[in-house]
Amino acid sequence: MAEITFTDENFDQEVLHSQVPVLVDFWAPWCGPCKMQGPIIEELAKEMEGKNIKIGKLNVDDSPQSANKFRVMSIPTLMIFKNGQPVDQMIGVQDKNTLHNKLNSVLA
């Protein structure tokens, strides 16, 4: 499964009402560090294919309400949601190993 694009319109459906844990990468095109995070998220989504998890990105310019709702004040911010609740929040660029470990612990 390739990474998903989350938006204000699909956030409730895809993230908050998701049956499986969700990793959301809050980003914007004008953010330098986000450009480093993006490809890592894409690779992670490919590697986690078939696992019980959703991985995707949310552009905070296009979807300000979702970023606002969770009071994202710095990007990149990565959040893991489980049963509609944020269970982890990471600020700044995260490497793939860290994300693998975080997701595996959420899945365990």
Added chain:
Amino acid sequence: MPETKLHNIIIIGGGIAAHTAALYNARADLEPLVIAGLETDQLSLTTIVENFPGFIDGVMGPQLIADAKKQAEKFGAKYLTEFAGAIEINENIFTVKTGGNQYQTKALIVATGASPRWLGVKGEKENVGKGVSTCATCDAAFYRDKTAVIVGGGDSAMEEALVLTKFAAKVIIIHRRDKFNASQIMQDRVFAQKDKIEVIWNTAVTEVLTDGQFVNAVKLENSQTGKTTELKTDGIFLAIGHVPATAMFQNLLTLDEQGYIVTDCAKKTNIEGIFAAGDCQDPYFRQAIVAAGAGAQAALSAEKYLQDKE
């Protein structure tokens, strides 16, 4: 599985010095491997760069970096987004260890740059992402119609203030001296925004305060009177300079008392086969064009070192 290939040159870093070194070494068919790490380089965190020659109307820092990388890749440089954690030396072969992998090379160029300096006060690091930031270009948009404090007095503080005025209702620069050390042109631009930018002189931030969740004020101390006050703000941006990102080399390379790698004029370090370039070895200038030039010097020195060994 450890990689068994022996590289000619590994470059550690992801800024303009690293990309320039990679470009030079790639054009010499040395197939450099660049271990770019996860920290964002300084140019990628700026907006317009007006003092890089050849760009009459300036160039966006992130664009300059992205293009320099592409240019190096065009000639065969390979990039890895892994964090180099340790270096081992064994009979002129250097092993660079990252999270799960290791890479061997005949020559090494260190271009790790510099990281933002922190104030070192209570409430600072705990509130990164909750109102404390070292990157206005990343986070300014979250301060729409809010108040933001900037600490610093150099060019980067001026730039961050100007970026923030596009979003914030009020921008307050706090500086520990009675005048800025920024370039005159940047100061003029800041002072031209009198209605939006306020300056508090001779003052230090001594603590970052929160409402329990997010930053809501900073504690200030006037260096002349010793008087302490609290200032309400939604965020605090640090622009008090950078420190060389050289901690991983302190037992390997000779560093000066500020932590900069000591090199000779050919960018050679104290260890034969290891070269250094850019803000990790430049205590004086710390300019994009200087770092790019140093990257080229290190690349040419490394190339000569490889030739002489054969």
